Amino acid sequence: MSTNTLALRRHRGPRRDTRGQKVFRVVNVVLLTAFALICLAPFLHVIGSSFANPGELATRPFVIIPRELTLNAYRYVLSTPTIFRAMGVSVFVTVVGTFLSLLVTSLMAYALSKRYLRGRRVINFMVVFTMLFSGGMIPTFVVVSQLGLLNTVWSLILPVTVNAFNFIIMRSFFQGIPDSLEEAARIDGCSELGVFWRIVLPLSLASIATIGLFYAVAYWNTYMHAVLYINDSNLWPIQVLLRQIVIVASGMNADASAVDVVPPAQSVKMAVIALATLPMLLVYPFIQRYFVKGALIGSVKG
Incomplete structure (x- = not known):
């Protein structure tokens, strides 16, 4: 020019x-x-x-x-230990479940992203097949029962540790990482696990943050599995407690002793919903910048 x-x-x-x-x-x-x-x-x-x-x-x-x-609604809700117990169960399930899910999903996605892995296509097909067909409610309940997970918080974590959709996104992200970086690390003496920990994971923070958010929201909103697998009201997560409060407030038959509250007003139900939603709203801003990037890169390259 x-x-x-x-x-x-x-x-x-x-x-x-x-x-x-x-x-x-x-x-x-x-x-x-x-x-x-x-x-x-x-x-x-x-x-x-x-x-x-x-x-x-x-x-x-x-x-x-x-x-x-x-503030009467919040004073009323926070005056009973039931809400704190349910919150504690939900926090434990969310934190531990998200950690285990990210660990297992990332290791599985990294291994199956390698084209030289024998049987890779068969295993990938088996994972994708679960997105279309599942065993159903009764077979899953029998498996959970035979494993001795009934009335434990692990029944809310282990059966849903790996999500096929999240696995596909993370696998596609790993496939987009240049092979030359991994080869250079191997030449420097890194093992396969060392390559994954020192090279792949630092380059995959966007994908990991996105998948972690998906898993955290799913664990926090756990409801159906808690209804099916947990009979002890002391192990109910916050979502099941919300259901009991709504039923008691509506004047229907429910386990009112488990809720440990009298039928609340509409403001009390809204206060419980606000308290249950607040943790996810506080977490989201910290990983929002990774969210769009991680989801789009994994889906486009997949």
Whole structure:
């Protein structure tokens, strides 16, 4: 490019947007803002209702900003040890389950991402097959029972340690890592496990953070497995306790002694929902920057 052309561009200054581009940008911002507000409305309703008094909830079907703020619902919920026990079970299942799932899934995905592995296609087919067909509820219950996992928190972790969809995303991500990096590490004396730990994992933080979020949300929202495999109310996770509170509040038959509360008002139910949602909302901002990158790289290359 000639010197005269560069000088002419500097003289003209930065390129200005056309009128159509400005209109498109404004419309785009307005539409996206409106869509974001629509998505936030249910969360704002839950939070606002948790701080409202029962009389206001009876007269206003949709509350975002209550007329009178009150903490009675949160005092009521936090006054019983049942909620803390259920929270502790959910935290344990989420933390331990996410760690084990990431460990097993990453090791399995790394091994099956190697084209020179014998029987790789057969094993991959067996994993993908589980996405289309499963044993069903009764066979799974029999397996869990025979393994002695009933009425233990491990029944909420071990049967769902590996998710086929998450495995495929992580395997596709590992396949995109250049083989030259691993070969250079092997030349320097790294073992296969050393290559995985020192080379592959540091390059896969985006994928690991994304899959970790998928697993954490799934473990935190565990409900059906707890209903099927756990009869001891002391081992119920937070989601099952929420169900019991809603049933008791609705006046239906339920194990009220396990809930350890009297039938709560609508604000109390909203407070419990807010407390149950808060941990995931606090974790998400820290890994949000990895989320889109990890999910898209794994899916596009797969």
